[in-house]
Amino acid sequence: MTTVDPGLDAAAPSAVEGERLTAPAPNPKRRRIRLRGGFTPYALLGPAIVVLAAIVGWPLIQLIITSFQEFGRAQVFGAPPSWVWFDNYIDVFTDPVFYGVLARSVLFAAGCVIVTMVASTLIALMLTRLPKAFRLLLTVGMLLAWAMPALTATVVWGWMFDTAYGVINYIFVNFLGMEEFNQHQWLLNPLSFFFVAGLIIVWGAIPFAAFTLYAGLTQVPDEVLEAAQLDGAGGFARFRLIIFPYLKPIFLIVTILQVIWDLRVFTQIFVLQDIGGVRAQTNTLGVYIYQKSIAGGDFGHGGAIAVITAILLMSISIYYIRQVLKEEEL
Amino acid sequence: MSAPTVAPGIRATAAPGSKAAARRTGGGRRRLTTWLLSALSVVLFALFVFPVYWMVNTSFQPNNAIRSSDLHFWPDNFTLRNYETVLFDPGRTPFLPAAANSLVVTLLTVIIALTFAFLAAVAVTRFRFKSRRLFILTILVIQMIPGEAMIVSVFRVIDGWHLLNTIIGLTIVYIATVLPFTIWTLRGFVNGVPADLEEAAMIDGCSRAGAFWRVTFPLLAPGLVATGVFGFIQAWNEFIMALVLNARPEMMTLPVWQRTFLVANGTTNWAGIMAGSVLMAIPVIVFFLIVQGRMTSGLVSGAVKG
Numbered sequence: 080m081t082t083v084d085p086g087l088d089a090a091a092p093s094a095v096e097g098e099r100l101t102a103p104a105p106n107p108k109r110r111r112i113r114l115r116g117g118f119t120p121y122a123l124l125g126p127a128i129v130v131l132a133a134i135v136g137w138p139l140i141q142l143i144i145t146s147f148q149e150f151g152r153a154q155v156f157g158a159p160p161s162w163v164w165f166d167n168y169i170d171v172f173t174d175p176v177f178y179g180v181l182a183r184s185v186l187f188a189a190g191c192v193i194v195t196m197v198a199s200t201l202i203a204l205m206l207t208r209l210p211k212a213f214r215l216l217l218t219v220g221m222l223l224a225w226a227m228p229a230l231t232a233t234v235v236w237g238w239m240f241d242t243a244y245g246v247i248n249y250i251f252v253n254f255l256g257m258e259e260f261n262q263h264q265w266l267l268n269p270l271s272f273f274f275v276a277g278l279i280i281v282w283g284a285i286p287f288a289a290f291t292l293y294a295g296l297t298q299v300p301d302e303v304l305e306a307a308q309l310d311g312a313g314g315f316a317r318f319r320l321i322i323f324p325y326l327k328p329i330f331l332i333v334t335i336l337q338v339i340w341d342l343r344v345f346t347q348i349f350v351l352q353d354i355g356g357v358r359a360q361t362n363t364l365g366v367y368i369y370q371k372s373i374a375g376g377d378f379g380h381g382g383a384i385a386v387i388t389a390i391l392l393m394s395i396s397i398y399y400i401r402q403v404l405k406e407e408e409l
Numbered sequence: 410m411s412a413p414t415v416a417p418g419i420r421a422t423a424a425p426g427s428k429a430a431a432r433r434t435g436g437g438r439r440r441l442t443t444w445l446l447s448a449l450s451v452v453l454f455a456l457f458v459f460p461v462y463w464m465v466n467t468s469f470q471p472n473n474a475i476r477s478s479d480l481h482f483w484p485d486n487f488t489l490r491n492y493e494t495v496l497f498d499p500g501r502t503p504f505l506p507a508a509a510n511s512l513v514v515t516l517l518t519v520i521i522a523l524t525f526a527f528l529a530a531v532a533v534t535r536f537r538f539k540s541r542r543l544f545i546l547t548i549l550v551i552q553m554i555p556g557e558a559m560i561v562s563v564f565r566v567i568d569g570w571h572l573l574n575t576i577i578g579l580t581i582v583y584i585a586t587v588l589p590f591t592i593w594t595l596r597g598f599v600n601g602v603p604a605d606l607e608e609a610a611m612i613d614g615c616s617r618a619g620a621f622w623r624v625t626f627p628l629l630a631p632g633l634v635a636t637g638v639f640g641f642i643q644a645w646n647e648f649i650m651a652l653v654l655n656a657r658p659e660m661m662t663l664p665v666w667q668r669t670f671l672v673a674n675g676t677t678n679w680a681g682i683m684a685g686s687v688l689m690a691i692p693v694i695v696f697f698l699i700v701q702g703r704m705t706s707g708l709v710s711g712a713v714k715g
Contacts, residue, residue, distance in 0.1 A: 119532075119536065120532040120533075120536035120538040120541070121532075121538065123528040123529060123531055123532035123536075124528070124529050124532045124533075124544065125528075126524075126525040126528060126529075127525045127526065127528065127529040127588055127592065128544075130525065130581065130584050130585050130588060131547075131551065131585055131588060131589070133566070133581075133585070134563060134566070134581060134582055134584075134585030134586075135551055135554070135559070135585055137562075137566060138559050138562035138563045138565070138566050139554065139559065139562070141562040141565065141566070142558065142559060142561070142562045145561070145562065155565075202453070205446055205449070205450065208442070208443065208446055209443075209446055209447060209450055210443065210447060213446075213447045213450045213451070214450070216450060216451065216454050217450040217453055217454050217457075219454075220453065220454035220455075220456075220457035220458045221457050222697060222698060222701055223457065223458055223461045223694065224457040224458070224460075224461070225697065225701070226642075226690070226693050226694040226697035226698070227460070227461060227690055227693075227694075228642075228645070228646035228664070228689065228690060228693055229646065229648075230646065230648050230664045230667060230668075231464075231646075231667070231686045231689055231690050232460065234667065234671065234682060234686060235460045235461075235463065235464045235683070235686060236460055238463075238464075238467065238679050238682075238683065239460060239463055241679070243476075244475060244476055244480075244679070246463060246480060249480045282456075282457070282460070286457075290701070339552075339553060343555040343556070343557065345556070345557050345649060346648050346649070349649075350668070350671070353668065353671050354671060364555070364557075365555060365557040366557075368555070368557045368558055368560075369557050369560065369649070372560070372561045373560065373561065373653060378561050381561060382561070382562075385555065385557070385558030385559070385561075386558070388555050388558055389553070389554050389555060389558055392553045392554070392555060393550060393553045393554075396549075396553050399549075400546065400549050400550070403545075403549060404542070404545075404546070
């Protein structure tokens with residue numbers, strides 16, 4: 080297990096440069112052997128490319144085409160679609176409902192990502208300082224939360240927030256004496272709907288982020304931290320000057336992954352709406368696309384929104400992609 | 410499976426002497442912090458575990474007990490009725506066929522996707538070829554496309570092949586869904602095995618392919634297991650595509666089955682749904698506990714290092 084990446088352990092160069100403390104430079108690249116191999120690599124890639132082309136490539140092209148067409152239920156059953164070019168996009172961009180959904184999605188995702196990242200960083204730091212038994216306890220707890228499927232988690236949380244028989248209302252009323260939570264309908268008000276949704280998402284996302292950051296933290300060489308401590312750097316200074324620069328690549332990637340996942344969140348919102356949310360007031364981008372296209376049968380407009388969402392996500396992740404390409408020494 | 414598996418490194422390399430010295434300077438304050446942190450970790454543990462506990466607790470309660478004004482915080486009137494209902498009650502959408510569908514689709518997905526991804530990962534890490542950069546870029550970009558955006562067009566493609574409401578149709582879609590991430594993660598694992606080892610075997614008289622099979626492949630086994638389990642979890646839990654592509658009751662997978670319980674609004678059989686949830690979550694939790702350490706280190710090495 081420890082041999083997964085030998086390069087990780089190799090990095091412990093002296094990080095003290097002159098008198099100043101700096102984060103050590105990233106590892107020198109391991110020597111790699113790559114062959115030309117003629118036809119072989121293409122043969123190896125073949126099966127994957129065929130599947131991806133059929134199930135991702137071709138539908139993607141169709142999606143883009145559809146977004147330029149008038150494509151309703153009649154077209155699904157065989158009527159030829161007519162070209163409307165940018166009309167769908169113009170409709171979407173002049174529709175206040177779309178901006179509502181977009182703003183809601185962005186705000187909601189931002190909230191979830193910030194809470195997830197702050198909490199995960201604190202938990203990861205905490206894990207490095209906990210006595211072994213407590214570290215094991217917390218690890219097991221997080222693993223259980225991480226392993227819960229999103230759908231199951233949503234159903235379970237939905238049950239906990241149930242109006243009549245939910246444990247949350249019960250605790251508020253009977254243990255804390257807050258009578259106003261008797262029969263409180265959490266999902267009816269959009270604000271508390273998103274509070275519940277955010278809780279489910281953050282609860283499920285923290286383990287991944289915390290474990291990954293913790294794995295990164297354990298790579299920060301002890302000597303550097305101790306040297307900093309001897310030089311009088313307090314906890315926060317040590318985090319800012321040493322730990323954070325060291326963790327930055329991991330931190331960045333985890334954040335961007337969270338942004339992508341939270342912006343395109345579907346299951347949690349969709350199922351909570353099933354349990355009792357008001358759809359029109361709680362739609363986020365993913366659910367909105369589904370409702371326009373599948374439920375509403377308007378594939379042209381649904382397609383346009385889908386394309387816009389995809390472009391939005393890609394522009395957010397461009398930094399991540401560039402980072403990876405750089406490290407790939409391509 | 411415990412925390413230390415995620416964390417080779419720091420603790421092992423620390424010089425014991427300097428550590429003790431650092432502790433001495435901290436003194437009692439440090440011990441207090443450790444105490445507080447330990448207490449906090451117990452609270453956090455409870456927060457993470459409570460929903461899981463509540464699911465299990467509810468699943469063992471009779472329906473009238475969970476629908477009373479008094480909640481039961483532990484299964485004091487323990488019953489297996491809910492599991493019986495979920496598994497055998499003919500009045501409900503049956504669980505077992507859905508479970509069988511889920512199992513077949515998931516296993517097929519894992520086996521095929523892992524094979525394809527393995528070949529691709531080898532191509533990308535061990536060979537230099539013309540469109541290598543383009544391929545890696547594509548793999549990355551695909552992961553940014555929201556699945557919901559693709560539902561409609563995927564539906565039309567599968568419909569065009571007359572594969573709606575079939576195991577094969579859903580499996581093909583899942584393979585494509587799992588592939589990018591699987592290739593990406595496996596790439597990290599293959600990269601972790603130094604090619605020098607193969608060279609050495611070749612000097613000893615192995616062919617290139619032989620060297621790969623005898624030397625590198627065995628070292629990759631843990632990576633393959635970890636990635637395979639991850640694919641298993643993704644396919645087992647997938648919900649939207651299954652909802653749209655396999656809507657017919659006899660072709661449903663477990664997540665779609667679980668939702669049919671919910672739609673009966675107001676009369677939702679919560680105890681039953683919790684029993685179903687437990688049954689659904691068990692394989693995922695078991696697999697997860699087995700491989701999480703490898704997954705995380707694979708992710709870290711795959712995501713951060715070239």
